[in-house]
Amino acid sequence: MDHFLYRDGLLHAEDVPLIEIAAEVGTPFYCYSTATLTRHYRLFEEALNGLDHLVCYSVKSLSNQAILRTLAGLGAGMDVVSGGEYRRALAAGVPGEKIVFSGVGKTHEEMAFALTHGIRQFNVESDSELHALSEVAAAMGKRAPVTLRVNPDVDAKTHEKIATGRKEDKFGVPIARARALYAEAARLPGLEVVGVDVHIGSQLTDLAPFEAAFGKIAELTRALRADGHAIRRLDLGGGLGIPYTSSNETPPLPLDYGAMIRRVLGDLDVEIEIEPGRLIAGNAGILVAQVIYLKQGEGRDFLILDAAMNDLIRPAMYGAHHDIVPVVEPCAGIERYPVDIVGPVCESGDTFAKQRLMPPLAAGDLVAFRSAGAYGAVMSSEYNTRPLIPEVLVHQDQYAVIRPRPSFDEIINRDRLPSWL
Numbered sequence: 460m461d462h463f464l465y466r467d468g469l470l471h472a473e474d475v476p477l478i479e480i481a482a483e484v485g486t487p488f489y490c491y492s493t494a495t496l497t498r499h500y501r502l503f504e505e506a507l508n509g510l511d512h513l514v515c516y517s518v519k520s521l522s523n524q525a526i527l528r529t530l531a532g533l534g535a536g537m538d539v540v541s542g543g544e545y546r547r548a549l550a551a552g553v554p555g556e557k558i559v560f561s562g563v564g565k566t567h568e569e570m571a572f573a574l575t576h577g578i579r580q581f582n583v584e585s586d587s588e589l590h591a592l593s594e595v596a597a598a599m600g601k602r603a604p605v606t607l608r609v610n611p612d613v614d615a616k617t618h619e620k621i622a623t624g625r626k627e628d629k630f631g632v633p634i635a636r637a638r639a640l641y642a643e644a645a646r647l648p649g650l651e652v653v654g655v656d657v658h659i660g661s662q663l664t665d666l667a668p669f670e671a672a673f674g675k676i677a678e679l680t681r682a683l684r685a686d687g688h689a690i691r692r693l694d695l696g697g698g699l700g701i702p703y704t705s706s707n708e709t710p711p712l713p714l715d716y717g718a719m720i721r722r723v724l725g726d727l728d729v730e731i732e733i734e735p736g737r738l739i740a741g742n743a744g745i746l747v748a749q750v751i752y753l754k755q756g757e758g759r760d761f762l763i764l765d766a767a768m769n770d771l772i773r774p775a776m777y778g779a780h781h782d783i784v785p786v787v788e789p790c791a792g793i794e795r796y797p798v799d800i801v802g803p804v805c806e807s808g809d810t811f812a813k814q815r816l817m818p819p820l821a822a823g824d825l826v827a828f829r830s831a832g833a834y835g836a837v838m839s840s841e842y843n844t845r846p847l848i849p850e851v852l853v854h855q856d857q858y859a860v861i862r863p864r865p866s867f868d869e870i871i872n873r874d875r876l877p878s879w880l
């Protein structure tokens with residue numbers, strides 16, 4: 460459930476009609492709902508209620524500071540994957556002690572920066588990173604809290620590009636080598652082993668792969684404890700999927716996910732961390748765009764929008780489906796026609812939907828892409844020198860621009876001409 464509903468024939472974000480925001484901010488823009496973010500965060504809190512836990516929101520899914528501050532205010536920790544995300548989380552007021560640092564390629568500078576400003580744990584992904592982190596921390600007279608991200612060789616049964624837990628994926632250390640690497644970690648002077656980490660992929664619509672992976676983690680935890688390691692924390696990653704169409708998708712609920720965690724890991728006496736991104740942010744955001752032209756092609760019609768693949772790359776990159784709905788509610792029972800919905804970028808890949816059934820629309824009409832909160836704005840670019848589109852946050856009957864649209868001068872003036880030109 461989200462808070463983008465039709466009221467009196469107009470799509471609203473909570474209590475604000477989207478046409479009001481469009482009139483002030485211009486299109487295209489992203490719009491987020493505080494109530495939806497809050498609701499989704501709380502679903503995880505409820506799901507893990509009674510277990511010692513921390514929900515570390517995955518900053519990469521939607522990283523605007525206003526979003527981070529909203530979630531931090533509810534008690535969330537953060538999962539970051541770069542020095543930039545770490546700085547964003549700090550800037551939003553999240554204490555270092557609630558930030559976990561993931562990612563396969565942390566640099567020495569990123570490690571040192573996080574050790575200076577505080578860190579809950581580094582999720583280490585390789586032998587080489589283990590040694591690098593120990594050196595950096597030891598040189599600072601510190602011991603870095605670490606987990607090893609274990610690759611359990613489980614197929615998450617999701618899109619090829621976002622599966623991360625198979626042995627051929629670049630992530631984590633092979634589970635068969637984990638005990639040896641933990642022994643190594645324990646010997647290194649700059650490290651303090653605190654737990655085990657796993658993340659098998661994103662947009663999982665079935666609990667079975669999670670359960671298979673967590674079962675292997677439980678077994679490993681017992682073995683590591685027998686080896687003398689103080690495993691007090693399990694980071695289970697993110698990955699729970701969301702429905703992208705209003706009709707027939709029913710991914711597992713956070714409550715069922717929580718029950719499975721309890722069943723598989725509940726007797727281990729560990730603190731549980733999870734790193735959800737998409738389920739918190741995905742359906743808490745929409746992208747609003749305007750129809751620029753209708754165009755009749757050979758045997759098919761095109762709806763040309765002012766939003767493009769640079770604003771929302773998911774359809775072009777993963778063939779992802781986003782529901783696209785008119786901002787003015789169509790009359791009940793109105794006939795729908797198949798159209799290709801495209802953007803103005805000079806690539807055929809700049810296609811949001813092919814032969815999508817839509818009610819009749821005209822130039823100037825507004826449409827909203829649903830489920831665009833996660834991996835929308837954060838993956839956008841300025842391709843074709845199209846300015847990054849604004850982000851707006853709604854809270855009940857208020858709204859605020861939380862990232863303004865840059866001017867063309869701001870974009871163009873970032874370039875520098877070398878002396879010989």
Ligand code: LLP
Pocket residue numbers: 517520538561562621658660661662696697698699734735736737738773777833834
């Ligand atoms: N933790 C780690 C270590 C991750 O790599 C990810 C996502 C998450 C947590 C959050 O996963 P979530 O709960 O959001 O599924 N751009 C793609 C998704 C990439 C996911 C990358 N890792 C998309 O648009 O579908």
